[in-house]
Amino acid sequence: MFGNWNWGIFFEQAPFGNTTYLDWLWAGFQVTVALSVCSWILAFILGSLFGIxxxxxxxxxSAIGTLYVALFRNVPLIVQFFIWYLLVPELLPASIGDWFKGELDPNIQFFIVSVCCLGFFTGARVCEQVRTAILSLPRGQKGAGLALGLTLPQTYRYVLLPNAYRIIIPPLTSEMLNMVKNSAVASTIGLIELSAQANKLLEYSGYAYESFLAVTIAYIIINIVVMRLMKLVEKKTRLPGTFGGE
Structure with missing residues (x-):
């Protein structure tokens, strides 16, 4: 079986687009990275806000935060993708909805919807991690901040959140890795990311093993980079004498 593999297929001319099959995979790789980064920024902001x-x-x-978590954690991700793509534009004001559906480039539509869906879905998970981290801190930290004359928002900003984020760096890393993998679900609404490009390559070339092995390696590379970056962040933010410190 291994002797029949054709690794040169990636450098052959694609049937359209004046590109090679490798260019297809590279384009999908870029979309996956961009989608993961944008979605993670949104998820981190939402997770922090509702966690607080x-x-x-x-x-x-508190009830608003609980409702957000209950809604986005209990509905399957693929269902949320179709809700965001088919239902949400209909709920927008008519002028915005018509512009989004009729004038915006379809690829941009798919990307925006995918960012929102992944961001809100992962944000609900980040929310629980932020909440748990804040509640795990000694009560004296909040009291000390307020005793120093800080307002409650200032106490969260300067005292509680810096310590809470240090605690949850490992689980945040796991959520980032899950987001990269969940980005493949975006292909169900039409976004041509990495896995969708692999399917297209298989459809036009017929080389299944080569296509999906290449995609597997690409996902592994992305995740290794994420883990290394988060390990560096964890090392740089570690405080001696605190949880996880040396």
Whole structure:
């Protein structure tokens, strides 16, 4: 079986686009990286915001955070993709919805929808990690901040969140890796990311093993880079005498 593999297929001319099959995979690789980065930024912002809301002494704000987590953690990701793509544009004001559906380039549509879907989905998981980290801190830290004259928002910004983020760097790394893998689901609504390019390569060339082995290696490379970067962040932010410090 191994002797029949044709690794030169990647350098052959694609049937359209004046590119090679390798260029197809490279384009998909770039889309996957861009999608993962943009989605992670959104997820981190949302997760931090709602994680804070779930810990503040206000029942209404806490309930909003709880509702967000319950909604986006309990609905399958693939269902959320179709809700974002088919339903959400219909709920927007008519002028915005018509512009999004009728005038915006379809590839940009797919990308924006995918970023929102992955961002909100992963943000719900980040929210729980931020909440757990804040609640795990000694109560004296919050009290000390308030005793120094800081407002509650300032106490979160300068005292609680810096320590909480240090605690959850490892689980945040896992969420980043999961996001890279979950990005493949975006192909179901039409985004031509890495896995979709592999399917297209298989369809036009007929080389299944080569196509999906190349994609597997590409995902592994992305995840190794993510792990190394987060390991560096963890090392740079470690404080002696604290949880995880030396």
């Amino acid at each position: 809301l779930r810990t503040v002494p206000n029942r209404i704000l």
